[in-house]
Amino acid sequence: MTQPTHRVGEASWDAWGDPAHAVSLTESQRDLIGRVLGAAPDDTPGRTAEPDLRLPPAALPEPARAALAEAVGAAHVDTGAAARVRHAGGKSTPDLLRRRAGDVAGAPDAVVLPADHDEVAAVLAVCAEHGVAVVPFGGGTSVVGGVEPLRGAFPAAVALDLRRLDRLVAVDGTAGTATLQAGLRTPEAEELLGAHGLTLGHQPQSYDYATIGGYAATRSCGQSSTGYGRFDDMVVSLRAATPRGTLDLGRAPSSAAGPDLRRLLLGSEGAFGVITEATLRVRPLPEARHDEAWTFPDFAAGAEALRALAQSGVRPTLVRLSDEQETFVNALLAGQEAAPGCLAVITHEGGSEQAAAVRALTAQTLRRAGGGELGAEPVARWRGDRYLAPYLRDALLDAGVLAETLETATTWSGLHRLREAVTEALTGALTSGGGAPLVLCHVSHVYPEGASLYFTVAAAAGRDPLDRWRAAKRAAGDAIAACGATITHHHAVGTDHRPWMEAEVGTLGVEVLRAVKDTLDPAGVLNPGKLIPERS
Numbered sequence: 001m002t003q004p005t006h007r008v009g010e011a012s013w014d015a016w017g018d019p020a021h022a023v024s025l026t027e028s029q030r031d032l033i034g035r036v037l038g039a040a041p042d043d044t045p046g047r048t049a050e051p052d053l054r055l056p057p058a059a060l061p062e063p064a065r066a067a068l069a070e071a072v073g074a075a076h077v078d079t080g081a082a083a084r085v086r087h088a089g090g091k092s093t094p095d096l097l098r099r100r101a102g103d104v105a106g107a108p109d110a111v112v113l114p115a116d117h118d119e120v121a122a123v124l125a126v127c128a129e130h131g132v133a134v135v136p137f138g139g140g141t142s143v144v145g146g147v148e149p150l151r152g153a154f155p156a157a158v159a160l161d162l163r164r165l166d167r168l169v170a171v172d173g174t175a176g177t178a179t180l181q182a183g184l185r186t187p188e189a190e191e192l193l194g195a196h197g198l199t200l201g202h203q204p205q206s207y208d209y210a211t212i213g214g215y216a217a218t219r220s221c222g223q224s225s226t227g228y229g230r231f232d233d234m235v236v237s238l239r240a241a242t243p244r245g246t247l248d249l250g251r252a253p254s255s256a257a258g259p260d261l262r263r264l265l266l267g268s269e270g271a272f273g274v275i276t277e278a279t280l281r282v283r284p285l286p287e288a289r290h291d292e293a294w295t296f297p298d299f300a301a302g303a304e305a306l307r308a309l310a311q312s313g314v315r316p317t318l319v320r321l322s323d324e325q326e327t328f329v330n331a332l333l334a335g336q337e338a339a340p341g342c343l344a345v346i347t348h349e350g351g352s353e354q355a356a357a358v359r360a361l362t363a364q365t366l367r368r369a370g371g372g373e374l375g376a377e378p379v380a381r382w383r384g385d386r387y388l389a390p391y392l393r394d395a396l397l398d399a400g401v402l403a404e405t406l407e408t409a410t411t412w413s414g415l416h417r418l419r420e421a422v423t424e425a426l427t428g429a430l431t432s433g434g435g436a437p438l439v440l441c442h443v444s445h446v447y448p449e450g451a452s453l454y455f456t457v458a459a460a461a462g463r464d465p466l467d468r469w470r471a472a473k474r475a476a477g478d479a480i481a482a483c484g485a486t487i488t489h490h491h492a493v494g495t496d497h498r499p500w501m502e503a504e505v506g507t508l509g510v511e512v513l514r515a516v517k518d519t520l521d522p523a524g525v526l527n528p529g530k531l532i533p534e535r536s
């Protein structure tokens, strides 16, 4: 059984993905949105056409441009408007709102496309010498401001686009590992691995565009994390270029040789170095997959069932539980009658016998916890739409709806308090004359000790949707911190979560991060303004 390998075209500059997959809302969806949220497209700022964008002239000093051209070849230093606009930021709703409004003033001064590790190292040396900020750019799917081309103290910034690092370097079938270059996107990585009968099993919703290097740099977590693990847990070794030289980290499946320095690069978000390749644990392509949807009377019962499952040691591949509101809204959007209760999606992949055995054990646990089986069909529907859902956000923005997501994680003991607190914060911040927002939530990843909560918010955009979202995000972030939960389970820190980093790791923790940065990047050119809080 192969993993999805469909190819998508170049992503749109002001929307999620391939314009060929753009969707429009149906009349009844529009009607529902108008009635429930009081949203209307006419109330909302329109969309700027690409030819009407006003881009400031590229400010890259000529000696720096010439040195970069020498490092990677003149054809791979692109100062053209199209390239600069497509590297102006990531794919959060605020990113898209800014670009739709024609705000690309912060676009990088050039896009640099190295071919290999040595060229990446050469680019970093040039940028450090000439004082140019350098923003590593994988798929550009960051939703936390991670690829915003901030200049920091420097007059210019370049986006370091890793797309030319796109090779499967080696496969060790005996060890079950594969070495992949950082710029490989998931569909291409899976196609290369599939030819060897292998898979990574990493399936975030940004699957079509995100890259191996981006996953490592953000500690990404795919939807099948229960079975395949988080991305950081798949990493056996890493190679990274830094302004001070190369780091080759990891040489055995496990080691006691001091603190695990791989973990310094995992989640370093381009602030410490540029990951150029990773050796990853891979798995045989699954022989079988069993999909099963379950229903629970309410979210509390569903969460309790997932806790029992996670603590039983039985590991399905994918576990996800929507709350009552999300279950209801998803059914309406699919044009179906909404049943009461909460929907859980569970899948099992692997060898035929193993997948069947785990499925039976899962069913036993969930039945005992009060779950009812709904069969495979709701999962097939969810699976068919899961990589298309982000296109819906663009259609909602067009329809005058502010739609965004955020995520966090905590222990099972704190889960309900966290869900309530974040829901209250978002509802309080986004309730206005137009009505209350919709706040939907699901458990997206489970662990024996706790789970992550993923919130989807929809509200009338109004005249200043950016300002509305900023206030809502601030309220939600404060609520998360007050609950003692993590500010991010898998989206990373970027610019957006920086204000809560000190609460997350403590003052001394921030100092440690600064010390590492000062050692690896003494000029401070790597991805300024991300991850590490400003010195006060």
Ligand SMILES: Cc1cc2nc3c(=O)[nH]c(=O)nc-3n(C[C@H](O)[C@H](O)[C@H](O)COP(=O)(O)OP(=O)(O)OC[C@H]3O[C@@H](n4cnc5c(N)ncnc54)[C@H](O)[C@@H]3O)c2cc1C
Binding pocket: 016, 090, 091, 092, 135, 136, 137, 138, 139, 140, 141, 142, 143, 146, 147, 162, 182, 203, 204, 205, 206, 209, 210, 211, 212, 213, 214, 215, 216, 217, 218, 219, 220, 221, 222, 223, 268, 269, 270, 271, 273, 274, 275, 276, 390, 490, 491, 492, 494, 527, 530
């Ligand atoms: C619609 C949508 C759905 C998403 N769903 C998920 C999900 O299910 N799970 C999940 O984990 N995330 C998800 N994300 C967030 C995002 O896809 C992840 O953070 C992903 O890991 C980013 O990969 P990328 O290649 O696009 O990195 P980019 O966005 O290009 O970069 C992210 C950060 O990493 C740095 N970086 C990139 N490449 C390198 C490198 N080689 N070396 C050093 N630093 C580097 C960048 O400078 C930046 O700080 C989603 C995003 C969107 C828009």
